[in-house]
Amino acid sequence: MIIGGGWLGLPLGHFLHTNGHDVLVTKTSKKGCDDLAKGGLHTLHLELGTSLSTQSENHLRDFQPDVIVGCFPPGLRSDTPSRYVENWRQVSELAVMHDVGKIIMVSTSGVYPSIAEDMVETRQIGGKNLDEKTQLLLSAEQQVIKSQVPYTILRCSGLIGPNRHPARFAKRLKSISDQAPANMVHLDDVIAVIEFVLTSGDNEIYNVTTPETVSKYQFYQRATKHYHEPIALPAPSHTQDKRIVATKLIAAGFKFKYSHIFNALDAIGTM
Template sequence: MRISVLGAGWLGLPFAQLLIEKGHQVQVSKRSEEGVKQLQAQGLNAIQFDADNLLKDEHINLDNAQLSDFFNCDLLLITIPPGFRQGRGQQYPELIRAIVKQAKIDGTRNIIFTSSTAVYPDVDAQLTEDDATNWNEKAELLLAAENAIQQSDSNWLICRLAGLFGPQRNPARFVKHMRAINKNAIANMVHLNEVCSALLFLIEKQVSHQIVNISSKHVVSKLDFYTAALTHCDESINLPEIIDGTQTKTINVNKLKAMGYHFLYDSAIDAL
């Protein structure tokens, strides 16, 4: 299969490498020239492309032939984060609409979009794919981006990812920024390897016109998860104050299970 990965970052790059191992023809994109050179040095077919340029009148650093070749694929995987921390979240739905438009022009056949379980409200409940709401601004923007994907003429698949951790993203370091840990709160976390494995499964199963949660198989508390994470950390980090609050949302992955996916890890703790 001819697959283009838009955004060869922390998730996109290892997944592209997995696809290549499985025999797929893969192209990847990177915003910076230096990033492209690094990817090419690793043997990847990489192009320099800043998707933000689709919102402009001209495509900087990418001629039309190269653009068409990238988007004229069997599958386009969109792994571009919304950039909320960088203050770029407001333009995210418009950016995804522009990508979908370009995909339609150049004949993309299938689109997979990595979204987030941040679309689910923070309530004490098991939340399925049907429970997303515009409960805050972040969720509203993410759902608007998802809607753009659903309006595409391609076969689409939306994967809502739980909190990501793995190489260069040690969850123990998250503890530094916590004022307290609710001992009853659920750690809706998923390892990078699990996400890559699940995405590959969904591609091979040719799942389309679906929204699928990707999180860990069994839930664990935040207290247990971060306590375990600290034992795998090479820094001396202490747990913050532990409070006795209410249980928070749990991301339900029964849909993924029902499709026949076999999880790599029994829980997020096992993936540490």
């Protein structure tokens, strides 16, 4: 069961379906469900923060998911960012209620502090000085951990891929550092990681990021050259920042399709 049939959840659903899995994908509207059904996917009308209808509850009970994959964004820029924690509480309760064997949480590397250090999964994140965003993201992860359902939490760095060209981000950036790493990962690799952890990595947290990267300024220089619309970059700043490290995931046996960030950029092309 994939909760959130959007930019990540929809191609993930098609990929898993093509590879022999029985997949149920949620949408927040009946029209969204009808559109997905035309593509051959099982669908479920589910809007987190509200109770399931009797019809949806029966559908979910009949489907009996072995795994729930949560692919919905934190919505940190929304008026109610705290809903993210409540949404993951609801997902965890659904998993317990329907005797689900595993929860896969697509989280974010934004949970780590902005300190110029390598960020590994064993790093302790805590203390009195946590900002509101970090507290919220950690609290959401804790909903999954406390559920006592086997889990894998994937802390993904910046997502790029079809219809999410990084050059679009460059338009909004007031400064771009030539000393901070470009922590990014391609959609294809995120989907592959989710398939990889379906049957492995219980009660684990993994960073999901392209292993070899460059500075943000180098990254956006190349990205804007690929893009069909000319974009002028601001002069580079020299602020250092955190580097997300995927060593643990690689040691577990996962092989990235795009080992270098430039390979990932080239795969997107001028979309």
